[in-house]
Amino acid sequence: MSIQEKEQEIIDEFAIYEDWMDKYEYIIELGKDLPLIEEKYKTEDRLIKGCQSQVWLHAETKDGKMKFTADSDAIITKGIIALLIRVVDNESPSDVATSQFSFIKEIGLQEHLSPTRSNGLVSMVKEMKLNALKAVK
């Protein structure tokens, strides 16, 4: 499945929820399936400190594809990370580097990716792309 197809799949999944609380119920569920970062990788250099919540991110490249694992202290943040990783996991570094994650806006969660929200997610997306750019070289 291409990145676009995966994004569309998520948009379709979210379309069935009309109520915000149901939507968040689903995000919380998704957070439980997040590919968790191994404890040994939870180091200071992989920690993205937001003012509200914190995120750990680990990236590696295997056979030309990107692999991400992550964690967060906040459950909703974790759910959104799970969505972001689902879209770009197992994709080529150049596709990850250019991904816009526009589906987040489509499903109404763009507030979590606002720079003023300070939950670590904006920096995490930047970090994912930086890792991808390094892998392209």
Added chain:
Amino acid sequence: MDIQAIRSQFPILEEKVHGKPLVYFDNGATTQKPLSVIHRLSDYYTKENANIHRGVHTLSQEATTAYENARNTIQKYIGAKENHEVLFTKGTTDSINLVAYSFGELLQAGDEIIISAMEHHSNIVPWQLLCERKGCKLRFIPMDDKGDLMLDTYVELLSEKTKLVAVTHISNSLGTVNDVKFIIDKAHGVGAKVLIDGAQSIQHIKVNVQELDCDFYAFSGHKLFGPTGIGVLYGKEEILNQMPPYQGGGDMIKEVKLEQSTYNTLPHKFEAGTPNIAGGIGLGTAFEFLNSLDMDKVHKHEQELLEYATTALKKIEGIQFYGQAKEKTSVISFLIEGLHPYDVGTLLDKMGIAVRTGHHCTQPIMDQFCIPGTIRVSFALYNTKEEIDLFISALERIIPMLKN
């Protein structure tokens, strides 16, 4: 006090958020604005807009009068001796920076400044910058685990080296009301000046700067029903006259020559450039609104809300309160075991309830309690017990979602 009559003056309280009626419990961050303030801003731009202190034309004179009348209203309300002791600034942060810079110019290496462990970053960082610039030393009044300052230690910190004590009147994170009168009297005993950060005070309690005998008192307009971007620094005339100007520009000068200038008298010496005229006038109107209230009744109502909400919250399993000082304003900072503040705040928002989460710009307090932040609800005079009921039932819905 007729709360419904007060609520009807605040149109935003009728708004809906995510389809739910807005419950606004983030008054510590900023308060909502009454119609009188909103209309005053609109009237100013509709009928009176002109630059002040310069023009000979009618509009300029009217705008100048309105701006200076606002200063007089504020002077009377806070009990300043002179109207030129009321300086308009951008807000509390700007007021504190003004003192840190200009009063700071009078300090020397080795001089000491005392702040407390519960200060907002705005009352920490300007002093750190001053200490770096001048080689002064920063000292701290510690806080106990209930959120009260340890005043015995404070008295021990004071010496002839102490030149300034800068403490908050009321803690934004914990709600603690500090015994500033005691702090001021003791500081004066060693010849030190005192700045009080009043950002969280005037909307809750009556403040009289002459009775307190503080040397500086800083506050923001937007936290007391006024516009954003305007605030006040009260300073005693004698000290303000000794201080060099803060910023240079128009309005603050008497005479400018290419080589050197002479400065204007108070308050203009500290008000360089075209000020926030509409903001100043609107702030005057906010003080007229405060004048229309009985602050004792406001205080009583807010204390009832505090007690009502605290009692209800206590029933929640795993709740932990931060800030249980002897005297508190209507602020409750708490955490629920196993729940992250960000998650709670996000879900409360989806139910129309506005609270603050995070460290509230008081990281040293969070460090003392070893927590990343709290959920903070802060009530204003227009809040009701019904709103607290909505908040509690929202929490009851959220907790199982997040604990699952």
